[in-house]
Amino acid sequence: MSKSNLFYLFCLFFLSGYITAIAQNDSLPIPKVRWEVYGDTYFAYDANDPPQQSVVHTLTHPAYHNQLSVSLAYLKASIAEESWRATLALATGTYMATNYASEPDWARYVLEANAGVRLAGRWWFDAGVFSSFLGFESPVSADNAVYSRSFIAEATPYYEAGVRLTFLPAERWQIIASFLNGWQRIADNNRDKALSAQIQYYPAQGLTLSYATFYGNEGVNATSLWWVHNPFVYYEKDSWSLLVEGLLATARSSQQKNEAWAVNITGNYYLTEKWSINARIEHFQDENEIFYTTATPNGFVNTSWTLGAAYSPVKQVKCRLECRPFYSKDEIYLKSNTTTSNQSVLISSGISWRF
Structure with missing residues (x-):
């Protein structure tokens, strides 16, 4: 079977x-089942007009150039009782196609599938496939200030599979520890398991301080020990919000030790109840190609800024438009005439809805 x-x-x-x-x-x-239906349709155009279908190779949202696509569409059922909880979400779209490409066929539509029980008081134990807490942005565009994903979001896992232990020691604290199959993997690719953890503190209303980490072997039949640190500070008040996020990663093998780091600053401001503008500036320094493979002398060293707008005619619908230039140290972006450039500009638009 x-x-x-x-x-x-x-x-x-x-x-x-x-x-x-x-x-x-x-x-x-x-139990009362809460149902949720979500869809996100987009059109993205890479100014370099690359001959391949994909946009700049670091992105999985938006993923495809010059075509109308569905990024993510899912049906979710969730139950939250006093002593137990469960979630099942099945999905399709270009997000699933790009991020789940290495998974077996049976797992390529599983966005979430987990269940948990309250052990005692403030302790919970969950098992299954979860949304990852590494990287601030989620696969759901409607939940993110900026439409396209940041370098940090694309480099870190969107999902993880394993078991979780959650502890709420006080009203303003949350601690999560996970035992996982690996770095964004439902089906394990080696015999080793990985560990991840997150500590969040809410010192004041609207303010979140968070630190997440991952430790595990990401080599296939080889030793490549990853230790990743992902802190962020998020503040939200009235009509505006601000995120400052960082990433520091070490990949150690028997031959060498490589490092990568990144920073992301994102802001969002509501002009009216229906209109908002957002901006992001970020830099990713991955010279030794831990996360991104370029086969160029300086690896992936890239700076990007983003400017976008969002319009919500009703609460359940959000329309997006944004411009995002990229500036790379090496010529990594393919152009229509098969030459390369160290710059690219991505124009994206999308409509998401959730009921």
């Missing part, structure tokens, strides 16, 4: 078991 059949058989077994329990015990409460 294939893994996909086993997965769906497990879901069916769990559901039938719960229905049977309800039938046998009238006092057992029926």
